[in-house]
Amino acid sequence: MLKKTSLLVLFSLFAASLLLVSCGGKSGSNSGKAPEVVTNPGSNPVDGNTDASSNTGDNLTQTTPPSVTINPSGGDLTINGESVHPSDYNSSNASAKINANDGTGDCVVTVSDDGIITIIPADGSLAGTYTVTIDTGEREYILIIEVNADGDSVVITSISNPSGSSMILDLDDGKFTNTLTGKEIVISEDGLFSGYELIADIKVTGTGGNITVVVDSVTGDIVASGDHSGPYTIVITTADGSVITLTTDSTGKITGIVENNSTLILNLDNGAVSSSGYNLTLTNSISGEGWSLAPGVEVIGVTAAGGVITSINTERVWVNQNTGNIMITGIDGVEPPVGPYEIKVSVGNSVYVIKTDVSGQVISILPGNVLLELTQGVMTYSDNNVLTLAVNNNGWTLSGSISGLTAVGASGNTLNISVDPNTGNFVTDQNITGTVVITFLYTDSNGNGITYTIIVINGSVNSYTAEITNPSSDFDFSTVTNIKVFLNVVDSTTGSPVKQASISLANATAEQSWKGFTDDQGVSVFTATVTAASQTTSIAVAHAGYENIESPITGIGKLIEIGKKIAMTPKSVVIPPVDNDNDGVLEGDDADDNDANVAKILTGSFTFGFEDQYAYDKVVFNSLNRSGMPTGNDADFNDLVVRLSVEEKIDSQNRITRITLKAKAVAALSGGNNSFGIYVNGQKYIMIPKSQISGRNPYCVLAPEVTLEIPFAGGIARNTIGAMPYDPFMVPNGGNAGTDGISQVHLLSANTTYTGVRKGNGYIKTSASTCVPINNFVWALIIPENWQWPNEGTCIAIAYPKFVNWCNTGGNLDIQWYNFSTTGNVVPRQ
Numbered sequence: 001m002l003k004k005t006s007l008l009v010l011f012s013l014f015a016a017s018l019l020l021v022s023c024g025g026k027s028g029s030n031s032g033k034a035p036e037v038v039t040n041p042g043s044n045p046v047d048g049n050t051d052a053s054s055n056t057g058d059n060l061t062q063t064t065p066p067s068v069t070i071n072p073s074g075g076d077l078t079i080n081g082e083s084v085h086p087s088d089y090n091s092s093n094a095s096a097k098i099n100a101n102d103g104t105g106d107c108v109v110t111v112s113d114d115g116i117i118t119i120i121p122a123d124g125s126l127a128g129t130y131t132v133t134i135d136t137g138e139r140e141y142i143l144i145i146e147v148n149a150d151g152d153s154v155v156i157t158s159i160s161n162p163s164g165s166s167m168i169l170d171l172d173d174g175k176f177t178n179t180l181t182g183k184e185i186v187i188s189e190d191g192l193f194s195g196y197e198l199i200a201d202i203k204v205t206g207t208g209g210n211i212t213v214v215v216d217s218v219t220g221d222i223v224a225s226g227d228h229s230g231p232y233t234i235v236i237t238t239a240d241g242s243v244i245t246l247t248t249d250s251t252g253k254i255t256g257i258v259e260n261n262s263t264l265i266l267n268l269d270n271g272a273v274s275s276s277g278y279n280l281t282l283t284n285s286i287s288g289e290g291w292s293l294a295p296g297v298e299v300i301g302v303t304a305a306g307g308v309i310t311s312i313n314t315e316r317v318w319v320n321q322n323t324g325n326i327m328i329t330g331i332d333g334v335e336p337p338v339g340p341y342e343i344k345v346s347v348g349n350s351v352y353v354i355k356t357d358v359s360g361q362v363i364s365i366l367p368g369n370v371l372l373e374l375t376q377g378v379m380t381y382s383d384n385n386v387l388t389l390a391v392n393n394n395g396w397t398l399s400g401s402i403s404g405l406t407a408v409g410a411s412g413n414t415l416n417i418s419v420d421p422n423t424g425n426f427v428t429d430q431n432i433t434g435t436v437v438i439t440f441l442y443t444d445s446n447g448n449g450i451t452y453t454i455i456v457i458n459g460s461v462n463s464y465t466a467e468i469t470n471p472s473s474d475f476d477f478s479t480v481t482n483i484k485v486f487l488n489v490v491d492s493t494t495g496s497p498v499k500q501a502s503i504s505l506a507n508a509t510a511e512q513s514w515k516g517f518t519d520d521q522g523v524s525v526f527t528a529t530v531t532a533a534s535q536t537t538s539i540a541v542a543h544a545g546y547e548n549i550e551s552p553i554t555g556i557g558k559l560i561e562i563g564k565k566i567a568m569t570p571k572s573v574v575i576p577p578v579d580n581d582n583d584g585v586l587e588g589d590d591a592d593d594n595d596a597n598v599a600k601i602l603t604g605s606f607t608f609g610f611e612d613q614y615a616y617d618k619v620v621f622n623s624l625n626r627s628g629m630p631t632g633n634d635a636d637f638n639d640l641v642v643r644l645s646v647e648e649k650i651d652s653q654n655r656i657t658r659i660t661l662k663a664k665a666v667a668a669l670s671g672g673n674n675s676f677g678i679y680v681n682g683q684k685y686i687m688i689p690k691s692q693i694s695g696r697n698p699y700c701v702l703a704p705e706v707t708l709e710i711p712f713a714g715g716i717a718r719n720t721i722g723a724m725p726y727d728p729f730m731v732p733n734g735g736n737a738g739t740d741g742i743s744q745v746h747l748l749s750a751n752t753t754y755t756g757v758r759k760g761n762g763y764i765k766t767s768a769s770t771c772v773p774i775n776n777f778v779w780a781l782i783i784p785e786n787w788q789w790p791n792e793g794t795c796i797a798i799a800y801p802k803f804v805n806w807c808n809t810g811g812n813l814d815i816q817w818y819n820f821s822t823t824g825n826v827v828p829r830q
Helices: 611-619 803-808
Strands: 034-040 067-071 078-080 081-085 097-101 108-111 115-118 126-137 138-147 153-162 165-169 174-179 184-186 188-190 196-198 201-206 209-211 223-227 233-235 243-248 254-259 262-266 270-277 276-279 283-286 290-293 296-305 317-319 326-329 339-348 350-356 361-365 368-370 380-381 383-390 390-392 396-398 402-408 436-443 449-457 458-471 480-492 502-507 512-517 522-529 536-542 549-555 558-567 599-610 640-650 656-665 673-682 683-689 692-694 706-717 729-732 759-765 771-778 780-783
Touching: 034 153, 067 138, 067 390, 078 138, 078 153, 081 188, 097 108, 097 174, 115 126, 153 165, 165 233, 184 502, 196 290, 201 390, 270 361, 276 339, 276 350, 276 361, 290 296, 296 640, 368 436, 368 449, 380 458, 383 803, 436 458, 480 536, 502 522, 512 522, 512 599, 512 640, 536 558, 549 558, 640 673, 640 729, 656 673, 656 683, 729 780, 771 803
Parallel strands: 480 558
Antiparallel strands: 034 067, 067 115, 078 081, 097 126, 108 115, 126 138, 138 153, 165 223, 174 184, 188 196, 201 209, 201 233, 233 243, 243 254, 254 262, 262 326, 270 276, 283 290, 296 339, 317 326, 339 350, 350 361, 380 383, 390 396, 402 436, 436 449, 449 458, 458 558, 480 522, 502 512, 502 536, 536 549, 599 640, 599 780, 640 656, 656 706, 673 683, 673 729, 759 771
16 A cells, blocks of 8 residues: 655655546546546447347347446556555455445446446436445545536545544645635644654544544544544644644545634635625735734624524634634634624724624625615515515515504614615614614504514514414404414524424413424424413423523413524533433433434313304304394304314424324214314314214213324424314214305314305394394304303303403403303303
8 A cells, every 4th residue: 555645756656636537528536536437328229230240139239237437547546645456456355345335225346357446326327426435454445426417427535544444534645724724734744654643632523422533644634443423523733732623524524624713704805895785894914914903993793693692792703814804712612603693893984784604704794774684575584584574666665564663772762763765674874783672563464463573683683573462353263372483592602503402382380382392403493372361481492401491471372473592501511411212302301212203292182162053054143033042053062062182292303203182072962963073284084973872962972082193104394284283173963064065164263275164143142132243253162171161052152251252352352251151051060
């Protein structure tokens, strides 16, 4: 074996570079570290061939499969700068092993005596990514080759290391270039005949913890004994005291560089930046003194992790004297926070917000008077479109759905707020340096007035709530409400996402109405079902390595959406993690740490009261008889009363893996035999085909409790299914539809594909002789309690006197009407 260097003359130095040629005539390269690769598209059978020299006896030429060929040059393969002789890997070496995989399976590999390696694709298609491993028994060589649809090939990875070891840091003759400073950093030096030796202090951690590394004496690369998997974090202390942190992937390729516990947050070009029509000079260089902030320039604020980390001391910001770029240091031995970043600067008398991505590249520049940046008139939050606020009618203006727009600064002062006609952004008449609270009333397509309260920092949304404060007259008669919650959870020091943080939504009595986790991006998006009467609740966030957080929410019963960015503080003492099922959720947070399909179990209990006469007789309280009762019905909502329990098993990525439903008919005081069903994820299930086993009301024998298991192989995203209790319904009298064609009675509040009638107008009885009109009345109610339904023939408004006021105020008053019954008019609690 020869070293990866041009200095070893004694060992017949190999060529500086080789051309990688494809059959299409195009080529790719890997810095002279890879062999020649040629592709062959193969040949197809040709009918009617009369050439005896190629005839196989059936007038068809032989079929040649497509192939990828790796050719030695000058008799040897060049891999990672090493010259590998054919005798090291062909049949003359009994210890040699060669395998290749094209992403679809293992390929057929042949090796000629002169070292030509031919690879036949596993799926018969030439295009693909091939991973080729050549193990000589002493050293292992890995090539990753990409072949496109035209047959053009390129070697994207060419590495080598001792057999039985893993590549940690792929170096070029023991060196790499620090892209932050442009300096060449030497990690290992060639002792010529003695091989490469490590000259830097180096510490490595991988996915499994600390890793002991050595230098590959042949190549100068950093390797580790055994089978390890990246990504790797490598901390290097050089002779001049500089501390450089590298991150690499599983092939040893550098993916990130941080020097002196600092990272780049604003990449400048000769000290200046241009974007969005603004040209700013922020740093300048004085001969012999290096780069520094330009006169009149001051950094007045920095946020990180997309605005989650806002309390960053500007003293941590500094100018790289070699490049003029703006950097930020870590603190207390912790690496700096990750991007995206927002850097607020004053230049002379003007203020600007410069937004950059995770690598410090500029995305946009905002003037300091921007309160809220919009994208084509749309407010965005963590890359999600939330609401259209402005419209472009030959100049941006406020959307017609928006009214009552106000803004308040950090000190409580009211700010002028308007829409910039050129950009659509919300702006004010002065520079803003702190947090701003923006509020407005939005009227949706259903006529609901929704108050949005938005916390804005540097023109970006940090958090928001949407609360129905002026409901439309089209009331859905629901005692529960759905609230969409969008959380983004990060480490308060590094800004890195906190994966598999446990999320719970609890009401004032600590009953949990939603449970789940953040995903690998630290995000948790869910829709929770809560009682409309809920006034105060909290979002609880927990993780074994962090301090617990509880974030209170007031008036959740009227909220429809909330977005919140949460930064968790790491614990000073971390308990060694235990994760028996390797799903990323630690023991204690995991509902079943021996089953990777179950990390949380979410339950819910609901009661449904149905009326059946509305459905198939189409009598909707449109006339009165002599006794004052509405014709054709009694509005007692006991024709079918069903108690439904729901259990969702959720994995660490917030995917539902199994739903268990239990349904029990607790009352069936109807002249017909009604059935109960439910739609889940678009699939219809009839759980109770007949609610009555025998007899007639009020002494019928009810059907037994029914259990339904719905598994989801591989899991399904929680939000694609919809919130509990999904879409329950009653089928009147076994599905015998009446003259109006209605065959299902659904909740008005349910998100359903059912297109039949779900509401009507009419009267309900409030006393022995008095009836009141109820607009848009429904034939199905959901009650979040162990409800006592009215006696047979007793109108719900008589059994529950607060019911009418609740209806007529659109659910604003007497929200807990179901807790206030009149004596003798309801069945005993069961």
